[in-house]
Structure formats: C-alpha cells, structure tokens
Amino acid sequence: MGGSFAKAFAAAGVEVFAWNRTRSTLELAMIETVTGELDETTIPTCELIVLAGYPASTIEWLERYAALVSPGAIVIDTVGVKRVICERCEALCEPYPFTFVGCHPMAGTQYSGFARARANMFKGAPMVVVPPEMDDLERATVLERLKGLLEPCQFGSFTLATAEEHDRNIAFTSQLAHVVSNAYVKSPTARDHRGFSAGSYKDLTRVARLNAPMWTELFLDNADFLGEELDTVIESLSAYRDALAARDAERLEALLAEGDRIKREIEGR
Amino acid sequence: MGGSFAKAFAAAGVEVFAWNRTRSTLELAMIETVTGELDETTIPTCELIVLAGYPASTIEWLERYAALVSPGAIVIDTVGVKRVICERCEALCEPYPFTFVGCHPMAGTQYSGFARARANMFKGAPMVVVPPEMDDLERATVLERLKGLLEPCQFGSFTLATAEEHDRNIAFTSQLAHVVSNAYVKSPTARDHRGFSAGSYKDLTRVARLNAPMWTELFLDNADFLGEELDTVIESLSAYRDALAARDAERLEALLAEGDRIKREIEGR
Numbered sequence: 001m002g003g004s005f006a007k008a009f010a011a012a013g014v015e016v017f018a019w020n021r022t023r024s025t026l027e028l029a030m031i032e033t034v035t036g037e038l039d040e041t042t043i044p045t046c047e048l049i050v051l052a053g054y055p056a057s058t059i060e061w062l063e064r065y066a067a068l069v070s071p072g073a074i075v076i077d078t079v080g081v082k083r084v085i086c087e088r089c090e091a092l093c094e095p096y097p098f099t100f101v102g103c104h105p106m107a108g109t110q111y112s113g114f115a116r117a118r119a120n121m122f123k124g125a126p127m128v129v130v131p132p133e134m135d136d137l138e139r140a141t142v143l144e145r146l147k148g149l150l151e152p153c154q155f156g157s158f159t160l161a162t163a164e165e166h167d168r169n170i171a172f173t174s175q176l177a178h179v180v181s182n183a184y185v186k187s188p189t190a191r192d193h194r195g196f197s198a199g200s201y202k203d204l205t206r207v208a209r210l211n212a213p214m215w216t217e218l219f220l221d222n223a224d225f226l227g228e229e230l231d232t233v234i235e236s237l238s239a240y241r242d243a244l245a246a247r248d249a250e251r252l253e254a255l256l257a258e259g260d261r262i263k264r265e266i267e268g269r
Numbered sequence: 270m271g272g273s274f275a276k277a278f279a280a281a282g283v284e285v286f287a288w289n290r291t292r293s294t295l296e297l298a299m300i301e302t303v304t305g306e307l308d309e310t311t312i313p314t315c316e317l318i319v320l321a322g323y324p325a326s327t328i329e330w331l332e333r334y335a336a337l338v339s340p341g342a343i344v345i346d347t348v349g350v351k352r353v354i355c356e357r358c359e360a361l362c363e364p365y366p367f368t369f370v371g372c373h374p375m376a377g378t379q380y381s382g383f384a385r386a387r388a389n390m391f392k393g394a395p396m397v398v399v400p401p402e403m404d405d406l407e408r409a410t411v412l413e414r415l416k417g418l419l420e421p422c423q424f425g426s427f428t429l430a431t432a433e434e435h436d437r438n439i440a441f442t443s444q445l446a447h448v449v450s451n452a453y454v455k456s457p458t459a460r461d462h463r464g465f466s467a468g469s470y471k472d473l474t475r476v477a478r479l480n481a482p483m484w485t486e487l488f489l490d491n492a493d494f495l496g497e498e499l500d501t502v503i504e505s506l507s508a509y510r511d512a513l514a515a516r517d518a519e520r521l522e523a524l525l526a527e528g529d530r531i532k533r534e535i536e537g538r
Contacts, residue, residue: 106467126464159464169465172458177469180449182528183505187498189441190535195395195428196438198375200446203472208532212525216518223513229456230510234503236452241499244492249485256481259451262459263477 001078001108002052003117005153006033011119012152017042021057025114043068048149051077055085055217062092062100071097074146078105080170081221082130082163090132099142102130104166105155112211124156128170130163171225176233178215179226181208270347270377271321272386274422275302280388281421286311290326294383312337317418320346324354324486331361331369340366343415347374349439350490351399351432359401368411371399373435374424381480393425397439399432440494445502447484448495450477 002018003025009016010033017038020026026037036042043049043065051058058077069075075098079085086102093100107125109116127150131139147158161169184190185208193201219226243251271287272294278285279302286307289295295306305311312318312334320327327346338344344367348354355371362369376394378385396419400408416427430438453459454477462470488495512520 106465108467126466128465157464161464166465169458169462172456173462173465173470174467176453176456177473179509180453180473180506181469182525182532183502183509184445184449185528185531185535186505187441187445187501189438189498190531193438193442195426195430196375196397196435196442197395198377198443200450200476201442203475204446204449205532206472207469208528209536210525210529212522212529215525216522219513219521220516220518223516227510227513229458230506230513232456233452234506234510236455237449237499237503237506240448240452241496241503244488244496244499247489247492249489252488253481253485256451256479256484259454259477260479260481262454263451263474266454266459267478 001105001117001121002050003029003033003114004107004119004121005050005052005078007117007119008122008153010034014152017046020114029114040065040068044070046070047073048146049073049075051075051079053077053079054214055079055081055221058085059088059092062089066092066096069096069098073098074142074149075100076103076146078103080104080174080218082161082166082170084221086130086132086163100132101142101146102132102163102166104128104130104170105153120154122153122155124154126157126159127153127155128159128161128166130161130166167222168225171222171229175215175219175222175226176229178207178210179219179230180233181205182210184208270374270386270390271319272298272302272383273376273388273390274319274321274347276386276388277391277422279303283421286315289383298383309337313339315339316342317415318342318344320344320348322346322348323483324348324350324490327354328357328361331358335361335365338365338367342367343411343418344369345372345415347372349373349443349487351430351435351439353490355399355401355432369401370411370415371401371432371435373397373399373439374422389423391422391424393423395426395428396422396424397428397430397435399430399435436491437494440491440498444484444488444491444495445498447476447479448488448499449502450474451479453477
C-alpha cells in the first residue's frame with residue numbers, strides 16, 4: 001500500500017521520502033521511486049505523511065515522531081480499522097499543530113510487497129475518510145487540502161464516515177470476504193479440482209491468499225462487528241443447508257431468490 | 270448457454286438449427302444467428318445436438334426426440350450435474366445408433382438470456398466430458414469426433430471425468446460458490462455499504478445474482494455432495510468465529526495462515 005502511494009506521487013513528479021522496516025525494500029524504492037529516507041531530517045519538510053503500516057506500528061510511529069511533523073501538515077493512515085486508530089492517533093496529535101485524518105483506500109490486491117505496488121493502484125477507487133471532531137468550516141478546509149494533496153492518486157470518490165460507520169461496513173465488505181474466502185479453500189475437495197474451476201471458484205477464493213499476521217490484528221481490532229457478520233453468514237448458510245438436507249425445493253428456491261433479489265437491489269441503487 | 274453455442278458455431282460458418290421455449294427468443298436468434306428451427310424435419314440433419322436446458326427438460330427432450338436423431342450423431346448436454354443426467358440419458362439413447370456424451374462447459378456469467386450470449390463464451394475454458402461406458406478405442410474415436418465438432422467453441426482443455434467425480438468437484442467449485450455468494454448478501458449491512466465496496470466484496474458476491482429455479486434443481490440433484498461442502502464450510506467458518514469470540518490471536522492467525530498456505534499450494538500446482 002505504501003509502495004503504491006510512493007509510486008503514484010513519484011509518477012506525478014511529487015518529491016517522496018519513505019521508510020520501510022525492511023532496509024532492502026527501502027533501498028530498492030530509493031533507486032526506483034523515492035527521493036530519500038523519511039527520517040528526523042526529512043519528516044519536518046513533508047506536507048503530507050502517509051502511514052501505511054499495521055495498526056500497532058502506525059500508532060508507534062506517531063508516538064515517536066509526532067513532535068517532528070511540520071505545522072499545518074496532514075498525516076493520514078491506511079489502516080483497515082478506524083475506531084482504535086482514530087481514537088489513539090487523534091489523541092496523540094492533540095498537542096501538535098498538524099492534523100491527523102483517518103483514511104482507508106478501498107483498493108489493493110491479494111499481493112503485497114513493493115514489487116507488486118502500482119502507481120495506478122488507487123485510480124478510480126473510493127477513499128474512505130474519517131475526519132476528527134472539528135467544526136464544519138475547519139473540516140471542509142482540511143478535506144479540500146487533503147483532496148488536493150491526494151490528487152496524484154486519482155481516487156474515484158471520497159466517502160466521509162465516522163470511525164464506527166467505517167468499521168461496521170468494512171467488517172462486511174472486506175473482513176468477512178477475507179474470512180469466507182480463506183475458509184472456502186479448507187474443503188478436502190479444494191486440492192483435487194483441477195479442470196473444474198470456473199470463474200465462480202476463482203472469484204470466491206481470490207483473497208484466500210492473505211497476510212495472516214496483518215489480518216489477525218485487523219480482525220481483533222474489529223472483533224465485535226466482524227463477529228456479528230460471521231454469525232450472520234453462518235446462520236444464512238445453515239438455512240440453505242437445512243433446506244437441502246430436507247430436500248425442500250420450495251424453501252431452497254425461496255432462499256436463493258431472496259439473495260438474488262437483494263443483490264439486484266444493491267446493484268440497481 | 271445455448272445462445273453462446275449457437276453464436277460460436279454461427280460465427281465459424283457452421284449451420285445451426287435452434288429451439289427455445291420462448292418463441293420471441295427463437296425468432297430473434299433466427300434473425301441474427303441461426304439458420305432455422307430445430308424440429309422434426311431438421312433434427313435428423315444434425316451431426317451434433319447441444320441440449321442446453323435444465324436437467325428435467327434435457328431428459329424430456331431426449332424422451333421425445335431420440336428416435337429422430339441421425340445415426341452416428343453426437344448429442345451432448347450442458348447440465349451442471351452429471352449423475353442423474355448421464356444415467357437417464359445414456360439409458361434413453363441405448364436403443365438408438367447415436368451417442369450421448371454428458372458435458373459441462375466450465376464457463377458462463379452471472380447473466381442469462383440470448384442477449385448476454387457471446388460467441389467467445391467458451392474460448393479458453395475447460396470442458397468437462399463424461400463419456401458413457403464403452404471400450405477404449407470406441408471412446409477415443411467418439412472423443413476425437415466431439416473435439417472436432419466443438420472446435421468453433423475454442424475450449425481451452427477437455428477434462429474426462431466420471432459422473433461422480435464431476436458432481437463431487439462441481440459441488441465445491443461452482444455450487445458452493447453460488448450458495449456462499451447468495452448467502453453473503455443477506456447481512457443487514459449489505460444494503461448500506463456504498464463507498465466501502467472494494468474488489469473483495471465484488472468478487473465474493475458476483476454470483477449472488479442467479480437463476481433460482483435452475484440452481485434449485487441442480488442443487489437437489491447433487492444434494493449429497495453439496496450438503497457435505499456446506500457442512501465443511503460452516504464448520505470452517507465457525508472455527509474463525511470461535512477464535513475471534515475468544516480473542517485468541519494465535520488460533521486466529523493459525524487458521525488464516527492455513528487457508529493462505531492451501532490457496533498458494535493450489536495455485537502453485
């Protein structure tokens with residue numbers, strides 16, 4: 001995610017300073033993409049800082065470097081949960097003259113690493129923005145500036161949300177999708193289906209491949225909402241299973257027709 | 270499915286006779302794509318007959334018209350279950366001098382209808398073929414002829430399977446995918462997630478939109494294998510739910526890492 005931001009800004013001719021916990025990745029980025037290292041010297045020169053790490057490391061970065069961030073700068077994160085992040089990061093920034101704005105780009109692939117990062121990763125994608133408590137005028141000003149700074153990323157839309165709205169929705173649209181996909185491949189049949197895999201299998205299992213430590217952290221930070229979604233999908237699946245076990249054609253067709261109708265309604269909005 | 274076959278053959282200059290239970294669809298096809306109607310007069314002139322209907326209507330067609338099929342012709346179906354179809358259709362054809370070969374193209378989209386049919390629908394897709402009991406030489410001859418006749422469809426590969434192998438695999442790669450996708454959108458959050466939908470949600474729910482009567486028939490004809498897959502996925506999902514409810518990071522990460530490893534293994538084969 002950080003690599004794609006770096007590539008998008010660099011491609012637009014914006015000067016980028018970067019840091020990565022893996023030194024060789026940072027060195028590769030410095031040859032290919034970025035101007036230099038993000039450190040005590042360069043942090044105060046940045047107008048926008050993108051913290052593209054795990055939840056805990058995002059908070060740690062701010063604990064360590066908040067005092068060095070330039071007055072008026074905007075710091076965003078890209079973490080997939082917002083309640084823990086925004087609460088903690090907004091509190092950390094309180095004493096300083098810069099603004100923290102929780103962000104979550106609705107983009108990415110099942111791959112990770114700088115080599116898979118792309119300058120056009122965010123092109124057309126929605127960006128969810130969770131601004132801190134502030135008056136309407138101040139918020140509008142910050143958001144206009146943030147949009148301007150993010151222009152090289154070519155986001156398709158900006159969605160404002162509270163941290164709670166974000167976390168409830170993301171539990172459904174992203175976290176649940178990863179759990180279901182990851183669970184799907186655990187069937188004993190999974191290893192034995194060569195020549196039988198149509199598009200539906202490929203789509204269902206695309207995100208089965210995932211970064212387990214990162215998603216564990218994200219899931220635990222959103223355990224209440226994700227837990228509800230998991231209960232719901234297990235309950236829904238059990239209804240089909242029961243109808244099938246009872247060979248109840250009418251019930252099974254009603255369940256399928258209901259899902260079809262909901263999906264059409266969502267698409268039609 | 271039938272429309273895509275008609276368009277593929279017509280695009281290759283092959284003469285096509287067609288039938289559809291909806292007269293207006295047939296009339297549209299006769300203007301755009303096909304030479305004429307498949308009826309008592311034209312059935313005996315066909316070298317290949319593709320029965321692209323529901324399970325019950327496929328069997329009914331053969332009951333009614335088997336006596337008219339030309340000696341040496343090949344009749345295939347495209348039904349998504351093979352045990353019921355092959356057993357019944359092979360028995361129906363027994364007295365006649367043509368060959369029935371159960372088929373299932375691993376292709377299609379979430380849309381149906383002649384307008385959505387495409388001449389290149391099968392290009393590169395696997396075709397699963399379930400040949401009847403016959404000696405090896407006879408089978409090889411029939412398959413070579415079938416491959417030749419299907420050339421305009423440009424299938425990417427032909428996979429031979431028994432009806433049971435087909436049904437077990439298809440329960441996992443296709444039927445389960447449709448149930449899970451259809452169940453996924455039943456969350457109350459589904460109607461309220463605009464601006465939050467990343468690729469993972471879109472992929473997971475693509476086939477939520479489905480033909481409920483057709484899939485009901487297919488699921489009931491494969492209730493044993495699909496029931497097992499549903500039990501397995503519900504059990505797998507429950508393991509994540511329990512680890513999450515217990516805030517058991519180690520267990521949750523192990524479950525996710527296991528799915529990731531299986532998916533990589535499958536991809537790497």
